[in-house]
Amino acid sequence: MNILIVHAHPEPLSFNTALKDLSVNELTAAGHTVTVSDLYAMDFNPVASRDDFAERKSPDYLVYALEQRYNYEKHTIAPDIAAEVEKVIAADLIIFNFPLFWFSVPAILKGWIDRVLISGVCYGGMRFYDQGGLKGKKAMLTFTLGGRQHMFGPDAIHGELEVMLRPILRGTLAYVGLEVLPPFVGYHVPYITPEARSEILSDYAAYLGKLDTLEPLVFPKIEDFDAKLYPKPKV
């Protein structure tokens, strides 16, 4: 497989970065071709703006998604976006490797999503969820957080982790047609012993070794909705 790892951590010595490094090594050793977009190292610009477009279909009024389609087709979209879009198109699997900030991705990674998952290529019209533009590719989240595992669950203080992550898992990755593998989570990372960290690294190596066998998460199918996206009556 061609695997793209989008990594976003401000500290190169972090445990989170160690997870990224481990995945590069393990996946390369397993015969995959691995590309890394290290957003902090690239000084990636996360701000979607008019500066992303050298041409304008609508010069007086910015409609970001419209200009994404127009400028991508005309090859006038910002070069940093174009380069990332090419990596996405070439990838069979995209792994997002990040520390959870406010139960979501760090802003630099949110900006990669805002700017790189462009209208036209990744979605548009009725091309979303299982009909999304990146259909046939897979994605996975690998993240670290401060909380403990018992803080997530139906009666737990933060509720279910997959519900907290819904805007990313469903609203972003599944939305563009990606098959979403279950996340790999490193809990309580700032507070644990070196031994516990080693154990998470081993667990991650094992997880990466069985990527083929992971059951993807389940999301809506367009065929269950009508042309106006009302749910079809259940048979």
Place this chain on the structure above:
Amino acid sequence: MNILIVHAHPEPLSFNTALKDLSVNELTAAGHTVTVSDLYAMDFNPVASRDDFAERKSPDYLVYALEQRYNYEKHTIAPDIAAEVEKVIAADLIIFNFPLFWFSVPAILKGWIDRVLISGVCYGGMRFYDQGGLKGKKAMLTFTLGGRQHMFGPDAIHGELEVMLRPILRGTLAYVGLEVLPPFVGYHVPYITPEARSEILSDYAAYLGKLDTLEPLVFPKIEDFDAKLYPKPKV
């Protein structure tokens, strides 16, 4: 009330910006003191990094939350962060005004959250949810999106909107102790008639006129969990 409006839209002519302008006018006319952080106009830096700290408690290894506490106390945190923290401390109500990007906030606003809601002031230890550092203040989301109202709900294609927004409503605003008012939502904005837009503006003016009577959303209370944050047995 002192009201802080944090606004994040890349197009100053947008309908979203018109909602922001309307709120400034209505709330000022009602006798409130209104401050606006227009993140695009400020060219706000959304990337949490080592550059945010003039001093370092841990010089060799960046722990972002630790340095937030240390540098805020020593007055060595980046001036743009310090200025926003002061606005938050002075505010009785914070309104976040933005277009929904990927069922979440635009990256420039995510970066405001990552950098401005600092550890120590806003949360820390057992000071979160109803015990959070911003207890006694209120917050509200005002946002526009492309989807229609029927696309959200228990059986709808995107599920419930408040569940999609959970990382912001619960994981961010409620987490820091803010009382969260129900969001004001402008649906289908890129596609609707000028008349429909006027109607949304009138609805928003009416909504702002009854802020005092809005029932806040309900979130976990720390007293329902033990010292290790396991749920206490229900009586």
